[in-house]
Amino acid sequence: MDKPLLLLDVDGPLNPFAARPHRCPQGYATYRTKPSSWISANAPKPAFSVPPLRVWLNAEHGARLKALPYDLVWATTWTHEANEWIGPPLDLPELPFVNWPRPRRIDPEGLHWKTRYAVEWVAGRPFAWVDDEIGQADRDWVALHHDAPALLHWVSPRRGLVEEDFRILADWARWLLCDGGPASSGPG
Numbered sequence: 586m587d588k589p590l591l592l593l594d595v596d597g598p599l600n601p602f603a604a605r606p607h608r609c610p611q612g613y614a615t616y617r618t619k620p621s622s623w624i625s626a627n628a629p630k631p632a633f634s635v636p637p638l639r640v641w642l643n644a645e646h647g648a649r650l651k652a653l654p655y656d657l658v659w660a661t662t663w664t665h666e667a668n669e670w671i672g673p674p675l676d677l678p679e680l681p682f683v684n685w686p687r688p689r690r691i692d693p694e695g696l697h698w699k700t701r702y703a704v705e706w707v708a709g710r711p712f713a714w715v716d717d718e719i720g721q722a723d724r725d726w727v728a729l730h731h732d733a734p735a736l737l738h739w740v741s742p743r744r745g746l747v748e749e750d751f752r753i754l755a756d757w758a759r760w761l762l763c764d765g766g767p768a769s770s771g772p773g
């Protein structure tokens with residue numbers, strides 16, 4: 586059975602932007618980034634005068650994520666720029682990314698704006714997804730509209746990914762790969 590996909594949100598799970606007190610959390614380092622989406626959000630300011638966007642990243646997260654039995658995918662508004670600004674500090678290889686057709690579109694059924702696109706992107710493969718904005722409505726919708734197993738795992742933007750989150754992801758993949766695959770009907 587193929588490994589499941591792991592959809593990775595950046596702001597929240599990897600960058601605990603809401604940490605309290607509001608300073609770089611233990612184990613994290615500060616990175617100053619200038620993704621092009623940030624530069625265009627500051628238009629008409631010229632790029633050189635746009636203040637950098639600060640992110641907190643924990644270098645250990647890269648190794649922890651690579652050790653999980655998943656194929657990693659960026660599922661973030663950073664889109665392809667996660668490969669430029671987030672992947673290298675974590676020592677992650679270039680990863681595929683979900684390219685949102687209409688980011689932050691209000692969903693008519695109150696789902697998170699990423700949910701329908703994420704399900705379309707995974708195209709029937711089992712997947713886990715870590716994000717600080719997903720909730721029960723998204724889980725219910727995915728259960729109805731996605732034919733393979735899925736784990737939508739909320740991560741606090743105050744803490745980012747912690748030991749318990751990695752354990753939950755590892756346990757779910759183990760369940761899927763050992764017990765959750767389609768049952769063989771046996772020979773003959």
Ligand SMILES: [Mg+2]
Nearest residue numbers: 594596597717
């Ligand atoms: Mg987020």
